[in-house]
Amino acid sequence: MKKSAFLGTLTAATISAGFAAAGTLDDVKAAGELKCGVSTGLVGFAAADANGVWNGFDVAVCRAVAAAVLGDGSKVKFVPTTGKTRFTALASGEVDVLARNTTWTFSRDVDLKFEFVGVNYYDGQGFMVPNALGVSSAKELDGATVCIQTGTTTELNLADFFRANNISYEPVPIETNAEAQAQYLSGACDVYTTDASGLAATRATFENPADHSVLPEIVSKEPLGPLVRHGDNQWGDIVRWTLNALITAEELGVTSANVAKSSMEAGGNPEVNRLLGTEGDLGAMLGLDKDWASRAIAVSGNYGEIFEKNIGEKTAIGIARGLNAAWTDGGLIYSPPFR
Amino acid sequence: MADLSFVRTELVPQKTPPASEVGVIGWMRANLFSSIGNSILTLLTLYCIYLVLASILPWAISPTWGAASLTECRGILHELGREGHFSGACWGVIRDRWTQLLFGFYPSELYWRPILAFILLGVALAPVLFDGVTKKLLLLTAVYPFLCFWLIWGGSIWLPISIILGFVFAIVIYGIVSKATSTLLGAIVAIVTPIIWWLFLAAPFGNLMQSFIPLGIEAVQSDKIGGFMLAILIGLTGIFLSLPMGIVLALGRQSDLPILKGVCVAFIEFIRGVPLITLLFVASTLLNYFLPPGTSFDLVLRVMIMVTLFAAAYMAEVVRGGLAALPKGQYEAADSLGLDYWQAQRLIIMPQALKISIPGIVSTFIGLFKDTTLVGIVGLLDPLALSTNIRADMAWNGILWELYGFIALIFFIFCFAMSRYSMYLERKLATGH
């Protein structure tokens, strides 16, 4: 009998409106928190500190969306997801937005029925080898043992690359980055392959990072970005334009330090004013208030600030902007205009 | 001639046994070196123990308790002149994160709540587990599940109270209806009423009372719950909720109603035939499909449901063992007293069968507790998954053995204590012959 009581309570307490009912925006507002799917732990992208506060590049996107919608960047419920559970979590409404370095691919977009709202990191799959191996190109890796992190598109890219170049290899699939790192360092694999950002982050934590190098070949395109469910266009727009607001803010020089001041100055740069809601009312078109973008920027800064704080060159991870520089600096990060 | 025959008139004083037969040496001769084969075995074993200790101790003894990151640890060891990959453990990570491994992300100012719940668990279990404890405590045992969930998840106290009310209704209604009409009708009404209450009225009632008399503690969401607290919670829920289900399944499997028996056997064999991990995958990816559109339980709850179903199948087998171990005379005696099926079960069979099954129940619990390490694979933050999360922090990236060692130690302490208890119980229950 205790069983049914337990279920009864919890049914009463936890039944919440799911995907089909009202819009996600209303659900998020009603719940007072944004449910955001992140990785169970990935250096620089999502990790909890000793107090249980989540930080990282992907986490910052969640916080920005929460700030835009709910007015408070801390009102986020982080749901750790694994490679296997992430899509179901999103499809079943367990999370409202998934920011878990997920590669935008055709089948995920079309067949799995998700909507990628943009790209917050342009990545590509690379290889890391110890210098002692004397390898300077991935094409010299015939017969090598390769450690792969599973649950991603990595296995497929790897199989394609080696098949295309007609060389043999021995794949060692590994669930987490930490284990892959241990295997690689002890020489149980010759090569470690995952997204180049992950390689950089892993290499940064080695005792002697200089003994290892990342090979020049990047064997795949990995545009990583947040995604939402198909079908709720308003919600998709909110997440998309929050991301775009962060990108535009960097382009226009709006930072977390000056966002409060910039929004005061009506009559300055008109695009800044439109973005921050001092001119016009773009927020209302999204179903939000005027200050949505300035709140999103205030919580952890613009795109550039987020990048520098979590994975940039000043951090231990030390990733250069590269492809992820703003388009004005020769990168690919580009936002449609706010008008 | 004098009689030369000599008869000793007093006993020769007892000689002390030779030094090789008493004391340490004697003990060693008897227990360690009684034959050549035994001596070789002893020496080999000693050598193995030496090898294990020699490889672990120099690593484990390492003055790095205060370090705040792996780099700092390496620095400390470097100053001591200890270089290399295995020069010493980095215990700073345990100092920094041990509360996280125990409680997950539970707010630190509220740690007293799970601790209190854990202490109360001991008190609530005492009358069940040990003799000579006042049986009045059984009342606490009955209320404990609700108390525990309220303490850990927090929120309004009226919710658990309204749930308990459901049970009170059931008992009261059963009393009234079964006296007025028939037992069967009473039972049916007593089952249906609380279900209606829980489904439709309990939540509004709780909210209503909360708005009149607000009584509650700060609510904590289940994503904050992790580490060993999550493991214990899942294990306990699994065992407590699976016990009634397991009893029903065991009775069903033994009953002579073919359809009921078939259903019970199919359920038990299905659950026991597939790995827990696949059931957890079902909990994390499929369960939402099986529920009405728009329902969404959180993952902790879904995992608890699956673990309960899983444990119920094992529990049914344990209880069935208890039923089988009961002498047939007990059943016959119950029949001869004119008791009907349920009376016989309630008064004669179950109290004895359950008592015999307690060691089995405890070992099922140990198994379940250990199996909670699998929930990390579906994204819950059990101790092992937390260790991955800790390694995702730049300060501790690269730490491996310290975390595994700590987790293994805690698991060992819990499980070892429980298995000792179960052995004590077995000895106590082995009455007579």
Place this chain on the structure above:
Amino acid sequence: MTMSNTPNPAGQGFQMSQLLYDTRYRSMTIQIVALILILLAFGWLINNTVVNLANLGKEIQFKFLGEPAGYDINQRLLDYNSQDSHLRAGFIGLLNTLLLAFLGCVTATILGVFIGVMRLSKNWLVARVMTAYIEIFRNVPVLLWIIVIFSIMIEVMSPPSAFRKGDASMLFNESVAITNRGVYIPEPLFHNTLGNIPLFGESSLRFDVSLDLIAFLVVLFAGIYAAMRVKRRADKIQSETGERPTTWWQRLALIFVPAAILLTVLGFHLGYPELKGFNFKGGTYMRNSLIALWLALSLYTAAFIAENVRAGIQAVSKGQSEAAFALGISPGRTMNLVILPQALRIIIPPLISQYLNLTKNTSLAIAVGYMDMTGTLMGITLNQTGREMETLLMGMAVYLAISLIISGVMNWYNNSVKLVER
């Protein structure tokens, strides 16, 4: 159930209330109600699933199984490449599961019996160490053991590069290499091979049967059968005349000579592993993920089996061993001939459930990247195709089938050794 048999008084027809109050009909009523409730519950679940899937625009279909998998599997007992279908990948994974379960059960049994007997040893130190072993392994989760043993193997063994530099060397006359990627041992090769028979054509279940292996097994078993016939004849002569002819050399020759001749005819030789490029080439390669799982599962399960064995031995009445000693049988033979055979009957039922546990625990292989069925069908295939319903249901059905087969076989064996009571 009490069987009160109240006869239906004549003249009174069947009344509806009898369905509830007459014990003859009541059980039927209860069952039919229960059946209806269960069917309703199932219908509800299926209906929910259909509605939910329709909302997501998905449908249950198994077409994806025929599509190319696109990923590679390192350990494969049959040929496979990334262009084979998902079904083939799942099949390869299933074989890996079965291999692991088989290896694990065999070693766990041997280790478990050994440790269980040693635990009762008169040597104080040995008995204590065995107790410590059992407690340590039983009380720590098997997942942790798998990860720890895997990590130890990676950290302690030398990488192939150490062999290149000369820091490590191969064992047994350059024939066995123990690296932290796995163990390389010589493989059997044949100069005049009989070839293979391909079965199931080009389908996903295709596999080749080695005629060499079949020929060898046939000759070996024929030899063993002949040796048994010789032994039986010797037994017969002994019981008739009281004298036993010496036959051990005949029996050995019958088993080994034909097999040896066959191997020579086929041109049997060993292929040794050699360090080439990044890795050893040639020989049979046992990956460390397999070895770690094999070790962890056998050590863990052995601790449980040891406890069953101990309980079984202690359950054999003390009079049995005293009787054996009185007949002058040595302690070792007493254990083998008197105690273990009797204890076996008590040990087998819990042993069955240990085998089942071990088989189910093989699904933890994904923790160390061993590509069993959980790793292929319910792992990468699930991730790549997003067909969680289909893959999980298929996987569970296969595990269920394996479990049922194991318990069926073991129960049959249990019944055959069970003491026939009068």
